[in-house]
Amino acid sequence: MGARGPGDRVERLDAHGCTEADWNEGTVKSATGLGFTALLLAVTLVWGWTFPVVKDAVAAYGVIAFLAIRFALATLAMIPVGVRRATRASWRTGAMIGLALAAAYLFQTFGIRYTTATNSGLITGLFVVFAPACNRVLFGVRADRVFVATALTSLCGLALLTGTGLAKPTIGDVLTLGCALCFGLHIALLDRHAHRHSASPLALAQMATAAAVFGMAWPLTEPLLLPTTETVWQALLLTGIAASAGGFWVQTAAQRRLPATRVAMILTMEPVFATIFGRVLAGDRLTVLQIVGGAVMVAAMLASSIHQAANSASSEREAQRA
Numbered sequence: 024m025g026a027r028g029p030g031d032r033v034e035r036l037d038a039h040g041c042t043e044a045d046w047n048e049g050t051v052k053s054a055t056g057l058g059f060t061a062l063l064l065a066v067t068l069v070w071g072w073t074f075p076v077v078k079d080a081v082a083a084y085g086v087i088a089f090l091a092i093r094f095a096l097a098t099l100a101m102i103p104v105g106v107r108r109a110t111r112a113s114w115r116t117g118a119m120i121g122l123a124l125a126a127a128y129l130f131q132t133f134g135i136r137y138t139t140a141t142n143s144g145l146i147t148g149l150f151v152v153f154a155p156a157c158n159r160v161l162f163g164v165r166a167d168r169v170f171v172a173t174a175l176t177s178l179c180g181l182a183l184l185t186g187t188g189l190a191k192p193t194i195g196d197v198l199t200l201g202c203a204l205c206f207g208l209h210i211a212l213l214d215r216h217a218h219r220h221s222a223s224p225l226a227l228a229q230m231a232t233a234a235a236v237f238g239m240a241w242p243l244t245e246p247l248l249l250p251t252t253e254t255v256w257q258a259l260l261l262t263g264i265a266a267s268a269g270g271f272w273v274q275t276a277a278q279r280r281l282p283a284t285r286v287a288m289i290l291t292m293e294p295v296f297a298t299i300f301g302r303v304l305a306g307d308r309l310t311v312l313q314i315v316g317g318a319v320m321v322a323a324m325l326a327s328s329i330h331q332a333a334n335s336a337s338s339e340r341e342a343q344r345a
Contacts, residue, residue, distance in 0.1 A: 059277040063289045066270045071296025073258075073266050074140040075305040077132060080258035085245035086132045087237055089259065092250075094125075094234035096263030097271075098227065104272065105227030113220040117228020120212045125233040127205035130198050138195025141307040144297020145184055145317050146199040151291070151324045152177045153207025154214070161208075162215055167334075173327040176319060183316025222275035230267065291325045 081089055135143045152174045158164040181200075185192035217225060241247065250256055274290075298317060301307040309317065 056281055059273075059280050060289065062273050063277040063281070064292065066266075066273045067289060067293045068296050069261070069266050070270060070293045071144060071298075072300050072304075073262050074135065074144045074297045075300050075307075076258045076261060078135045078140045078143070078305065080255045081132055081136055083252055084250050084255045085241075086129075086136070087241050087244045088246075088248070088250075089255070090125075090128055090132055091234065091237035091241045092259050093263040093267065094128075094230055094237060096259060097230040097267035098234045100264050100268035101223070101227040101230050101271075105223035105225075108221045109224035109227060110220075113224040114228045116216050116220060117225045118232045120209060120216065120225070121229035121232025122236070123205055123209040123212055124229050125236045127202050127209055128233065129237075130202035130205060134195045134198030134202060136195060138193050138199060139301060139307045140305045141298045141301030141309065141317075142184060142196055143199050144301065145294045145320055146181065146196060147203050147206065147297075148291070148294035148320065148324050149177055149181070149200070149203040150206035150210060151327045153204050154210040155327070157204075157208045157211035158214065161211060169330045170327060173323045173330070176323040177327075180316045180319030180323060183312050184320065185316075223272070226271045226275060230271070291321065291328055294321055294324070 077089075131143065131147060138146075152170075155164070155170045156174070185196040250259070294317075298307075298309075
């Protein structure tokens, strides 16, 4: 090592071996993390809010038409941040993943016509259980005992929520369960391919694919008429711009800056917010058994999410050491 010159800066270390620059960097990261935590929590609140809003909208307007306009708006909102960095590979991959996303929203939006907003939100949250199952089936990623336990627990909660343990679930509950499965597939595909592409163009490709699918299906299934009520347009703006385009961007950005466990815990709040808004805006009422079932499902989702995130963090640490 050479001797220090008169212009060289000497960094002083504190009792923990940290320099002033280290502390400043830590403060900035902490503030950034707090900001993205608040943003992600706000996004889950918006997602929960959309369940009763969409239910009211599709009661007055066609499902396919609603989805076509929703994702067209989301695509337009994503173009400024995603189109410049898009590549052929990101378009191909995003289109494949976007098909799973389109299927998820198709099941969810038809399902919410025939079930309550609260049930729709809680059942949709089961995607955290289906995602590891899809990873196992498609990519051979092994599921451990914790996943099996949380999956069985979720099914018990689902039985209490949808049929109070005695009656059969509605067709809307079944369709929404298909939605949760498709969202699980969507997450598994993202987990497999997202690290190879920039987030914004990949999200843009997904939005554009869903818009194209619903746009082509619209004239074949429903009249080509734009909404005529303010309620439907408000729902379209909320879901297209805030929930889809804004929500995807915030989630992607937050996952790059926050610990995976914190992200998992925050996302599990979506069905909780859906239950609250379902009660406040739609007047949904749950029996005691249904409340127990919903609580069991949320607990299982949270346990599954935190366990998956912890395993991912452990795998990353081992890879770094290697």
